[in-house]
Amino acid sequence: MPAPVDRTLPDPTRTVPLPLRAQADVRDRWLTQRLLDVLPGLMDRAGIDLWIVLGREYNEDPVLATMLPATWLSARRRTVLLFHRSDDGVTAAAVSRYPVGQFLPAWEPDETPGTTAEQSQWAALRRFVDQAAPRTIGVDSSPVFAHADGLSHTEHGLLVQALGPHADKLVSAEQLAVGWLETRLPEEIAAMHAMNRLVHQVIDEAYSPAVITVGETTALDVAWWIRQRFADLGVDGWFQPTVDLQRAGSLLADERGTPVPSVPFDAVIEPGDLVHCDVGLSTLGLMTDTQRNGYVLRPGETGAPAGLVAAMAAGNRMQDLTTAALQPGCTGDEVLAAARAAAAAEGLDGDIYSHPVGVHGHGAGPAIGMWDQQDGVPGAGSAPVRTDTVWALELCVRVPVPEWGGQLVRMGLEQGIALTGRGVEYLDQRQTGFILIPSS
Structure with a gap:
């Protein structure tokens, strides 16, 4: 029956x-x-x-x-x-x-x-x-x-x-x-809290010994595990998850002269690595967009080096400055300019490229910068910010890490937030500390 x-x-x-x-x-x-x-x-x-x-x-x-x-x-x-x-x-x-x-x-x-x-x-x-x-x-x-x-x-x-x-x-x-497309009901925002919570749980599991065997598992293995995990849970990914590594002594410069990680995307995860992912989940006709960071403990370590901890704190500060500028009625370009000016005044080196998220991962509504357009986004940057919207608060900072010989580390963060009449609220919770991955 x-x-x-x-x-x-x-x-x-x-x-x-x-x-x-x-x-x-x-x-x-x-x-x-x-x-x-x-x-x-x-x-x-x-x-x-x-x-x-x-x-x-x-x-x-x-x-x-x-x-x-x-x-x-x-x-x-x-x-x-x-x-x-x-x-x-x-x-x-x-x-x-x-x-x-x-x-x-x-x-x-x-x-x-x-x-x-x-x-x-x-x-x-x-x-x-x-x-x-x-x-x-x-x-x-x-x-x-x-x-x-x-x-x-x-x-x-x-x-x-x-x-x-x-x-x-x-x-x-x-x-x-x-x-x-950009306006969300209160119940939709509440559902997106739950969706972000699920994403965070999947990433926590991905950054654990249940998935990562240090010295054997590659970053690409973890990316595919996340996608398979979504499928097994009955949700979809709206883009292929990515997982990348930064490690001491592995750095190149991009076309602008900015230091970027040079660890291959299919490299084996090693002790001392900074592990970063970019993940998007889709269910109920809504999307999420999330980046989180883990650190692979070296033998004898109980936490990430102080320099990486400082980089995370700098990324959180950039988040604070961006959400402070995210005011209804301002255009995306105005939010971008205000946040970048505030960051410069505090000596923060970074980029802001936040966007609405909801029905689409890169949603309709004002763009707050793009990674290659930090002086404003023609067209989309002139759209006004409105309440009852959900955003992917996406940005990065570049911070020298003394424990890595002063090497610049790019700390990328992306977190769902809702802008309502009460102000900005984080969907589930933002990352303020590394997910620690044991080496053995």
């Missing part, structure tokens, strides 16, 4: 990962709440009273993918979603051959004899627009954010043709699309 079905309401804030069926319940519940509580304000802020989001199977608009029922793993044929803002809220309708979850059906494929299904579908869209009589019609086109540029060239041409005189009302929905 089949196992009984657990009908209790799943709580992603306590248990991650959830079974697939429970995940679907959670995601559909979140979508309902977002349409009711989040979307009206976003449409008002963007000045758009009709938003058209459409895409064809296997060529989904990134926004469309976030609005489909959890059991839809892609669009089906051509899927058109319509969001009409009125005094009563937002009417969410679908012009689709198949029912789209909670969206009101706005088309019967066989309703117009003598026409093709495609002609009938575009006619149904036009009829909806005629009845809505919008002042502005937002579509997903953007020169800055790929997430908000999902309307394909072909679909744009067909849409303009179908809209007729309404086509003059078309405007970019960039601000609306970015707002939809």
Whole structure:
């Protein structure tokens, strides 16, 4: 006999990962709440009273993918979603051959004899627009954010043709699309706490004798173990995990003359190594992005050398300066400039390249630097910081380590944070000390 079905309401804030069926319940519940509580304000802020989001199977608009029922793993044929803002809220309708979850059906494929299904579908869209009589019609086109540029060239041409005189009302929905993607519900933020906690637990396990046999295990072995561990737990990675090593006496300079580690990516882990990972987890339609550092104890050591401890403290200080500058209303470039100026005043040498994270790992919203753009990021850097968003606080500092002969160590840190009306909060907890890896 089949196992009984657990009908209790799943709580992603306590248990991650959830079974697939429970995940679907959670995601559909979140979508309902977002349409009711989040979307009206976003449409008002963007000045758009009709938003058209459409895409064809296997060529989904990134926004469309976030609005489909959890059991839809892609669009089906051509899927058109319509969001009409009125005094009563937002009417969410679908012009689709198949029912789209909670969206009101706005088309019967066989309703117009003598026409093709495609002609009938575009006619149904036009009829909806005629009845809505919008002042502005937002579509997903953007020169800055790929997430908000999902309307394909072909679909744009067909849409303009179908809209007729309404086509003059078309405007970019960039601000609306970015707002939809970057804004998180309180329960989503709570779930991301749990997701970050799971990532930290997996990294702790990866940096342990259960996985690492010093003198035998390679950094590449650990990276693949992390990816396999995610799969075994029932979650995905949104990029291939990386694990790299720094060690005394192994240093080269990059094209800018900056010292960088020169230990091969497939090198065997040895005593005295600084082990660094970059890991991204995906579940519940959300992403994390995390970097953590471990130190391989030499015989007789009980902790990392004081110079490495100081480097970690410098990285934490750079985090403090960046979160202090992360103020709602500031642009990403303004946050970057303020944090870098504060760091320079304290003699910290480092880079800041933080980004929103949520529906996408490198999410929609303001960029706070990139590793190769420390004076500002054209386009994305001018977007404003907003509350109810989640970030990957990503940065590095470069610090000389006396115990390594003054060699510069690059201390890379990346930690999930949430920016709410209460300020910045770390998701689970940030790293302030090394994960210690015994040599034997």
